[in-house]
Amino acid sequence: MANKYPFQDIEQKWQKWWEDNGIYHAKQPSDTKDKKFYTLVEFPYPSGDGLHVGHPRSYTALDIVSRKKRMEGLNVMYPIGWDAFGLPTENAAIKKKMQPAIITEKNVATFKRQTQSLGTGFDWSREINTTDPKYYKWTQWMFIQFYNAYFDESLQKARPITELEIPAEIQKDGDLAIRNYRDSKRIVYKTTTTINWCPACKIGLSNEEAQGGVCERCGGEVEKREKEQWMMRITKYANRLIDELSDVNYLDKIKTQQINWIGRSEGALIKFAITQNQSQDHVHRTIDEIEVFTTRPDTLFGATYLVLSPEHPLLTSWIDHDAIENIKEVKDYQETTRKKSDRERQENKEKTGVEIHGLKAVNPATGKEVPVWIADYVLAGYGTGAIMAVPAHDERDYEFAKKFELPIIKVVVPPALAELSHPPANITPVSQEDVRVESECWIGEGISINSEFLNDLTTDKSQEKIVAWLEEHGAGHGCTNYKQRDWVFSRQRYWGEPIPMIHCEKCGWQPVAESELPILLPDVENYEPTDSGESPLSVIIDWVNTTCPACGGNAKRETDTMPNWAGSSWYFLRYCDAENDQVFASPEALKYWMPVDLYDGGMEHTTLHLLYSRFWYKVLHDLGHIPESCGVEPYAKRTAHGMILGEGGIKMSKSKGNVVNPDDVISEYGSDVFRCYEMFMGPFDTDAPWDTHGIQGIKRFLDKIWSLHQTRTTNDELRTTNPSDAKFEIRNTKYESILHKSIKKVGDDIDAMRFNTAISQLMILTNTLLESESVTDDDYKTYLKLIAPFAPHIAEQIWHNFGNESSIHLEAWPTYNPDLLIEDTITLGVQINGKVRGEITIAPDAKESEAMEAAMQDENVKKYLDGTEPKKVIYVPGRILNIVI
């Protein structure tokens, strides 16, 4: 069957030829004067399951863009590697009793074979692997650079810790105080935080591994545990991570999701004095002060009680000082909260809490005393871990106040001003029908109101007026808060980069000397987690015991490892200069290649990997390890592809048995069909279900391309390339115009990543050429070049059948002749009163009178006009003729 595309005989041959000839190897800046284009896909995690059909969607899409850019003369780098550290491999190692390194090697081999069989034009000479010591040496090196840096608030950038000014009052307290002060400013720091703990597996879990409060491994409930952890001060970059998004071209939904995740909100910190009821003399004495964060300082007058999170540190001090009358009740509530899993806390939103007897809080604006409560609806980790409750203006406070019968006071603008302010107060109670307001008060009520304060107290201004008043009276100040927390960077795991730190009793934490890097992961026999929740590395005594880099005394290594986000936070930099063993990448290489021009990946990485790597890049850039000229953002453009779902639109999963294996698709249809099918399924950024029938249509398309070539080459008469031959001049204007339209459309569609419509245009073109009596060699070659980015193998084969020796993928991308885009005549719809009643065929630039004349010839139009004189004629050349009667 000669007119079937014989992919079995063709595809592997070209894959080998491309690699042998380095067709896709990018030139380094020293070897070229060409402009660069850097295309990046998220490097895969080589799991034991092998490649998913979702991977090729991203790879093929960016491959098409890369191939077109290459044909346009750019020096394209499209690299690939392996993000191979991580939990699934470690779990497999425990289960199979094999070394994680060996499992990784096996998985990488499978992934590499599968990826190569796709025919993607990756530059394999730059292949990297995060578990390779030559790679993670630099991950560790960067960790140390971050440790040796602090964030300068006034410059809003990282600087070497040696440049940190030590305040005089710290200096006078001596070396230890100075050391503590420095440690409190470092970008990398160690502190006690709460981690997710699975009691069944005896293992610490990351938030991602404990989603919904359930252990990813065993499905059991997850507890909280206190643990010393290494942290990254990403919160210092919160403002820049939001503001510098304006420099980049990301999908809007990606930007919004990042902004929401960081969760910046403007408000104020307000101080409430805490007074104790001295029962002997009935005098209320101030014993403490507590700060609350609010985004609505203007509702301060309606604050009828204060709520602390059960974890609030002041509670411990009050308990210790016996300031609380109902200590047992408070302690019990704290204990109950601690035992609650995240899931319980999330699912059960019924408000609970305990009033603290013996203490009151003083509202700084009104001077009135209000009760103090603890409740778990106040989160320890956000703001100050304490709130002023304004039940009339906050739903949660309202619910709580209802349950515990606390007063509800609505804040309004003073009546005298309500008339003046237009519109009047837009401060609305949470639920207007529902709120039974016990009383109202004015904004500013209780403050010694002066006329100036009142004069421009409108609703819009009330926020800033109150903040100004608070600042003036030392009762608070404006403040910005973020939902995002610092990045927990420790894992009590084996299969990750060892954290290159050493602890010395005398000198504290010391980074490993750079000359000692990489700190290799030692072999261990047992990956099972330890009872104490320490990393499996902690039991390798020989490895743990070392000497202090500072004093030479006995010291111990850090046994925690890095999270698997570490290696992926900078891999795009390594590609620029993957073989360099002096630096992670040379400044010249970085200057040339960075930033990444186009980066595609899944939406699921928007708030983790994408944010982490932007942060990581900014720190390196601030510290001068990335040339200034590269800019402050690593990725100029970021897109996100949709998922490929199983047949019927449900997610592919082993348990549902609807997983499609790329190997099977390739052996049945070949890579070109596979590629084109995934591009044709639907818009690139939308989820699409797999359809076994749909792939048939693409197979037919490729067979048509092949059969077009077969009929051409077997017909010698049409093969002439001699312009003097009369046959050369036989032109089919129909195909010519469609060919040039296709050059434009396919090119535009690739640039806009509309691959589905590009392929539909190529189908139209192929069908047209099949119907045409003859096609010139030049036009046919143009056609092949349009096909090449989508179906590289078949295009290369036919190209070589023509006697070409070099690759079609290095040919110049075709240009179109704008004159040929304009057709001599077009069909135009004719509307009567906005309804289509006929069609006319006229020149695209015909005048209105000509169009009207043509329309009058149309029987149907005539019938509808019925001799009536048009009231109005709307004629948009090339678009529409609308006659209003």
Place this chain on the structure above:
RNA sequence: GGGCCCGUGGCGGAAUCGGUAUACGCAACAGACUUAAAAUCUGUCGCCCAAAAGGCUUGUGGGUUCAAGUCCCACCGGGCCCACCA
């Protein structure tokens, strides 16, 4: 509860600037070729009507406009992310 997005034939989808809705493909049906099947080729294919003519049609209801799948308002339905973030 907050944020983002989407509703077009039997199905995936197209319509890029407000200008002939349903391109391209799948499935289906009829026919050709074949001893037969597959493959291939030809034709039909939004709905109502026997057909033509005509009417209706982009989740529903309004609005703006000469003209709305596209813009505005309300509602209904679906998806994703975050979620007691003060």
